Amino acid sequence: MNFHILTLFPDMVLDGLHTSIIGRAVENGLISIEAIDIREYSTDKHRHVDDYPYGGGAGMVMQPMPICDAYDDLCDRIGKKPRVIYLTPQGTVFSQKIAEELAAEEELVFLCGHYEGVDERALELVATDYLSIGDYVLTGGELPAMVMIDCISRLVPGVLNNDVSAEFESFHDNLLEYPQYTRPEEYKGLRVPEVLLSGHHKNIDTWRREQSIKRTYERRPDLLKDAALSKKEQEYLESLAKKPENQDIQEENCKKGLAIDNSL
CATH class of the missing domain: 3.40.1280.10 (SPOUT methyltransferase, trefoil knot domain)
Incomplete structure (x- = not known):
């Protein structure tokens, strides 16, 4: 090019x-x-x-x-x-x-x-x-x-x-990238999530996908209206909006017209 x-x-x-x-x-x-x-x-x-x-x-x-x-x-x-x-x-x-x-x-x-x-x-x-x-x-x-x-x-x-990394960075499927970790396993009392140490690739993929949805909901909810989500992932997104600790986020999203429709 x-x-x-x-x-x-x-x-x-x-x-x-x-x-x-x-x-x-x-x-x-x-x-x-x-x-x-x-x-x-x-x-x-x-x-x-x-x-x-x-x-x-x-x-x-x-x-x-x-x-x-x-x-x-x-x-x-x-x-x-x-x-x-x-x-x-x-x-x-x-x-x-x-x-x-x-x-x-x-x-x-x-x-x-x-x-x-x-x-x-x-x-x-x-x-x-x-x-x-x-x-x-x-x-x-x-x-x-x-x-x-x-x-x-x-x-x-x-x-x-690694050409795969371009596909799964932020904005893949209109979602932000999941959190990343490397060695050591524990730093200043903060541990790497156990699922990433499990070696269970399906569980790791599921966790990463959910973290991408959660991070997008918290930081860039405007992206979610065009996000490519499965039915199960849509249910997970709706569950985030119902959690008490996320009420402030939901109220702010309502003001912006970005609230998650819990009736879906």
């Missing part, structure tokens, strides 16, 4: 992405990450790529020509027009489901805005997707691009040492 990042700060994204698991994936040829410096396509002798906004206002706006020229040059090199993601708080919030969809692409382009944004004509000409990593404003699109590339890369076969 090939990632192309249109940016004013190529060193920032390359330094961040050429480390740890993603860096090893690049070294092993499983993915490639290219940072394209938009300034290289400026016709200004000072390599300016921004100007004052028409109509007035604070800040500067990135000009359309350097962006479009950089994109056109990329298309000529790879022989196709790839999907282009513009990183903006106005976009759809990035999720694991979107990551799985994007992981099916062979080429992905990330357009990183800066200053007060990008000339709308550039977006009309090249952008295919508008994505955000949250409802807040950053100084540029580089950090969101790095977040998304990290997430998507983990879904490329071979990137993780």
Whole structure:
């Protein structure tokens, strides 16, 4: 899988992405990450790529020509027009489901805005997707691009040492991941749950699944409406809502419209 990042700060994204698991994936040829410096396509002798906004206002706006020229040059090199993601708080919030969809692409382009944004004509000409990593404003699109590339890369076969781990991490079946433990068996009076020491794989799988449901109920109940649960697991979820120690959680979920329907 090939990632192309249109940016004013190529060193920032390359330094961040050429480390740890993603860096090893690049070294092993499983993915490639290219940072394209938009300034290289400026016709200004000072390599300016921004100007004052028409109509007035604070800040500067990135000009359309350097962006479009950089994109056109990329298309000529790879022989196709790839999907282009513009990183903006106005976009759809990035999720694991979107990551799985994007992981099916062979080429992905990330357009990183800066200053007060990008000339709308550039977006009309090249952008295919508008994505955000949250409802807040950053100084540029580089950090969101790095977040998304990290997430998507983990879904490329071979990137993780154990490909099964990508399937059972947080958000599998719209549930959070179960608690994890390692040696020692006891630390500061806290013991590893006995079921994990039993060697009984079916019981371990059941415990982990229930812990995922419980953790999602306690921390991210909004995910449960789309969770893939069996009838028995649905009954377990309803039992959580009935426990006295969970009444505060249930009341808070009611306020948010996320209460578990005990009549199911």
